[in-house]
Amino acid sequence: MKYTAQVLISALAMALPGMSPAGDIPGPSHGIAYPEGWQEWSTIAVSHRTDNNTLRVILGNAAAVKAARSGQTDPWPDGAILGKVVWKDVQLENWEEATAPGEFVHAEFMFRDSDKHSETHGWGWARWVGLEQKPFDGGMQVCIACHTPVKDRNWVFTDPAPFPQLR
Template sequence: MKVSSKFISIILIAVATNSYATDKKVASSHGIDYPMGWQNWSTIAVSHRTDNNTSRVILGNNIAVEAARSGKTNPWPNGAILGKVVWKDTELKDWKSATVPDEFVHAEFMFKNSEKFKESYGWGWARWVGLEQKPFEKGMQVCISCHTPVENMDWVYTHPAKFPK
């Protein structure tokens, strides 16, 4: 199987992300508390957006990872939290056909709770911007509007990557 250099660089991002931890207090976003310890969650998938040249690592808490690995994601179970960590891409200096993370853009999360988030399709949506992790100011409707094309996939774009057993 041929593995693209872009995929390899994104996997390296995931490894680097999982080794970072923070103790700082971060303000809530859309009334949702910052999920402390997300930097140690497992990778569910990676993605690359060509429209804005960003690389993304999609992480999950234990509930989300178990659902992803077992294919039980439509719907995702209550208690699942998905995190998407986003960086701008830049060309790798010593390997021109590869891109690597550059500027950190944001970390965004989806919290599955069918009761608590009834009015937002069972999901709480939150985003923190920049390395300072400032709460996203524009409200959950921005997130919901973006995810409308995948409402038949429980509002989630992520296609979990297959991992060997």
């Protein structure tokens, strides 16, 4: 699963304009700077939303991955950043039982800092839309409203996927 997600993220990274070292970094979303380098983060989980037919890879920075792998997500630690990369779900032409990422929708992030973001439940919420990675202008309250059903889960929908712990 991690390999598949890394392939998807690598393909996405190559397709995103402005993500090359010579390119421009997208502007802030909700006053939060674009998290440079997220394309290299590790996978925490994947999800498929059947209500809007989207596929999602949930990524994390080093702090989020460490917390996910050790079960320390209630609450997520300060410094953790969760990223959700979203594509429209498309049917594979030669494999009826499978779907794959189609049109890129957005990349959205939750930045855990219980002091800095105390007014928004300890999380900073940001989203960049389309391959152009335009800052989402719908307001942070749009994110919070969507996540309200999981307020008792530290505002996070994702359950980290189990990964083998080989020694």
